[in-house]
Amino acid sequence: MKQSLETFNRLMNALLEDEQQNPVSKHIPATDLYDRLDLSLQADGIDTKNLEKALKDIVLATPKTATPSFFNQLFGGRQEHAILGDLLAVMLNNSMYTYKVAGPQIGVEKAVLREVCNMIGWDENSDGTLAAGGSMTNLMGMIMARDAFNERTRFDGVHQKMTVYTSADSHYSTQKNAAFAGIGRNHVRQIPSDTEGRMDMNALRRTIEADITAGFHPILINCTAATTVLGTYDDLVAASQIAKEFDIWLHVDGAYGGSVLFSEKYRHLIEGVELVNSFTLNAHKMLGTPLSCSLIVVKDKKYLYDSFSNDASYLYQTDHDDFNLGKTSLQCGRRNDALKFWVLWKSVGTNGLGQIIDKQFELADIARDYVRGNPDYTDYSIDDTVAICFNYKGIAAEDICTQLYENSELLVGYGSFKDDTFIRLVTVNANNEKQDILNFFNTLEAFVANNKELFGE
Numbered sequence: 001m002k003q004s005l006e007t008f009n010r011l012m013n014a015l016l017e018d019e020q021q022n023p024v025s026k027h028i029p030a031t032d033l034y035d036r037l038d039l040s041l042q043a044d045g046i047d048t049k050n051l052e053k054a055l056k057d058i059v060l061a062t063p064k065t066a067t068p069s070f071f072n073q074l075f076g077g078r079q080e081h082a083i084l085g086d087l088l089a090v091m092l093n094n095s096m097y098t099y100k101v102a103g104p105q106i107g108v109e110k111a112v113l114r115e116v117c118n119m120i121g122w123d124e125n126s127d128g129t130l131a132a133g134g135s136m137t138n139l140m141g142m143i144m145a146r147d148a149f150n151e152r153t154r155f156d157g158v159h160q161k162m163t164v165y166t167s168a169d170s171h172y173s174t175q176k177n178a179a180f181a182g183i184g185r186n187h188v189r190q191i192p193s194d195t196e197g198r199m200d201m202n203a204l205r206r207t208i209e210a211d212i213t214a215g216f217h218p219i220l221i222n223c224t225a226a227t228t229v230l231g232t233y234d235d236l237v238a239a240s241q242i243a244k245e246f247d248i249w250l251h252v253d254g255a256y257g258g259s260v261l262f263s264e265k266y267r268h269l270i271e272g273v274e275l276v277n278s279f280t281l282n283a284h285k286m287l288g289t290p291l292s293c294s295l296i297v298v299k300d301k302k303y304l305y306d307s308f309s310n311d312a313s314y315l316y317q318t319d320h321d322d323f324n325l326g327k328t329s330l331q332c333g334r335r336n337d338a339l340k341f342w343v344l345w346k347s348v349g350t351n352g353l354g355q356i357i358d359k360q361f362e363l364a365d366i367a368r369d370y371v372r373g374n375p376d377y378t379d380y381s382i383d384d385t386v387a388i389c390f391n392y393k394g395i396a397a398e399d400i401c402t403q404l405y406e407n408s409e410l411l412v413g414y415g416s417f418k419d420d421t422f423i424r425l426v427t428v429n430a431n432n433e434k435q436d437i438l439n440f441f442n443t444l445e446a447f448v449a450n451n452k453e454l455f456g457e
């Protein structure tokens with residue numbers, strides 16, 4: 001084992017050095033992949049020296065997500081303490097279903113969940129769990145909503161025409177999850193959003209009323225905090241009034257932006273979160289922990305037990321259910337995703353988590369000011385978000401993003417809102433500085449200037 005750890009250290013030193021020299025890995029077209037790298041598997045193994053060489057080639061060719069040139073998704077950078085925590089979790093290799101197998105790690109997970117619930121303002125009756133990502137924690141929210149509506153569902157299956165409400169700009173997991181939960185994709189009502197991508201609450205109310213009249217059973221309102229493209233936060237206070245009036249479960253998909261919970265300055269974006277039934281947040285997005293680290297917390301833990309517990313005498317043999325976390329989880333065997341978040345939180349404190357969030361908004365302001373102050377750019381961004389949406393010199397966003405990628409310049413993606421498509425720069429890497437943001441624009445501009453033929457200029 002020690003030898004493998006030494007190999008690991010050498011590989012990581014090589015990676016860290018390479019990140020300085022080559023912040024964007026050389027693009028390998030997918031069609032060439034197997035020719036360029038030794039990925040094949042054989043009947044016989046190879047010696048450690050050749051293994052290390054093969055690994056090094058693969059590691060250095062892998063897209064780099066921690067450098068100041070990666071803006072492609074809603075994660076990026078490295079929080080070093082979180083990395084430390086995740087490496088420990090790999091070595092310890094516990095499974096989070098029982099206290100017997102995970103011991104203090106159960107306490108770690110419970111401490112994280114407890115403190116998140118406290119920060120929301122929920123009492124001891126609240127609880128939560130972690131699952132493999134935001135899509136999965138959203139699924140758990142939907143299943144609890146379904147079972148809360150009719151507790152027989154988990155025994156008898158779905159026999160009612162249930163409907164789910166989410167904004168047209170929400171994450172696609174709602175559709176998939178409706179299929180998984182037996183509700184059906186056709187029973188997801190996409191509520192139109194306003195000019196900034198916020199769910200239209202009047203339309204929500206009208207749609208619910210029409211569905212009830214038509215014999216449907218509304219079971220879930222899914223609010224988004226924040227939307228994947230523009231970064232818009234739905235109005236939780238208004239949604240909670242409608243949810244209360246019609247007695248519908250209210251879930252907040254905060255996978256992307258729910259982490260503003262930790263920022264004194266930006267927490268107002270999720271004002272009313274204490275009023276909802278369940279809330280998802282991905283620490284692997286704005287908080288910079290490694291993938292994946294997705295939490296769901298519920299105001300009333302009864303629903304978590306009702307929907308997810310199952311007796312298993314081969315598994316639960318000691319200790320109280322409160323410490324056998326398999327009683328409230330989606331999976332059976334479950335990776336320890338809490339430790340990395342705990343180590344980060346322990347090391348920088350709640351204030352430090354707030355600073356991570358605030359830094360991203362600060363970088364976003366720098367980027368937004370740059371775009372708004374430069375006539376070559378068309379701005380599509382809203383305020384108070386870490387997604388800066390723009391086009392440059394009227395060039396199609398898809399063309400710029402793809403060319404930057406294929407020429408190994410920058411990794412950035414594009415998105416659409418209503419009739420517009422634009423580049424989406426996400427300032428989610430809190431290790432970046434102002435200069436890194438300015439470098440992004442400089443690189444983009446120089447690339448366009450030097451490759452006019454690519455863009456028909």
Ligand SMILES: *Cc1c(COP(=O)(O)O)cnc(C)c1O
Pocket residue numbers: 074132133134135136138170171173224225226227228253254255256282292294
């Ligand atoms: C990223 C995201 C998800 C999905 O989370 P995963 O961890 O990628 O499964 C869900 N909702 C929103 C709003 C997101 O941005």
